[in-house]
Amino acid sequence: MKKRLLALVCMITCIFGLTACGSEEALTTFEQKKVDNAELMAKQAIIPILTDYLCVEDTFAQILPDTELSELTMEEIAHVCEQTFGIEVDGYAVLTAVESFDTALDTIGGIAEIGDATAKIDDDQIVVEVEVKGEKKNAKAEIIFSNDMFMRLESASLNPVSTTGELMGKAALNTLIGMGTVFVVLILISLIISLFGFIPKLQAASAKRKERKKAEKATGEKTGIDNAVAQITAQEEVADAADDLELAAVIAAAIAAYEGSASTDGFVVRSIRRRV
Helix, strand or coil, X not given: CHHHHHHHHHHHHHHHHHHHHHCCCCCCHHHHHHHHHHHHHHHHHHHXXXXXXXXXXXXXXXXXXXXXXXXXXXXXXXXXXHHHHCCCXXXXXXXXXXXXXXXXXXXXXXXXXXXXXXXXXXXXXXXXXXXXXECCCXXXXXXXXXXXXXXXXXXXXXXXXXXXXXXXXXXXXHHHHHHHHHHHHHHHHHHHHHHCCHHHHHHHHHHHXXXXXXXXXXXXXXXXXXXXXXXXXXXXXXXXXXXXXXXXXXXXXXXXXXXXXXXXCCCCCCCCCCCC
């Protein structure tokens, strides 16, 4: 019984622990005031200052004639914002915020209405998100302040919100690109595989060329040997003919001497036969 009660108590404790982990911590009165003040500053100060003054050259020229925002140092930008608008800012944060708002305003076509704002404390920062309705499409502004008594502007950006149709279009385009890439790769693989059928043919043609070269080489060697044999035979026949002529002359001279003739004129040797 005691073991069951102990297990039940442990289970209830775990449930309450998980519930506590899942819920946000309650803000103190001072923190809630800072959050409310951050929402108010984002909607009524930061966004109007960026869109109506800093992002408009003619309006900014009224603050600093013959000077552009990009020509100022970060310290000078912070000083101008503090003296002109009465807000603490980081100079680099203002410069990047103007670039972000300029790009987004070209996309949404100007701000028609500033909607609701929600803020939350994130460690040493207070992050505020503001719904913005544009002439062409809506956007969401993100304003970040320092979580201290100065509420210093640390970052600001305006991000156009994609509609459902745009998201579906991007998804369809990504799907089309992915499937197209797969099909192209498959086609290349099939072409490579089809080329494998030509490899045996190329190998057979190469083997035939080698055999033909060997046969031609062998034929050439045989022809050379036959020519050499023919030349030797011809030389031997010429030598035999020369020997026969010399033998005929000797025989004619012997006959002439036997008959007492002074020359071999009138003697003709018709043939020579050897007797064993």
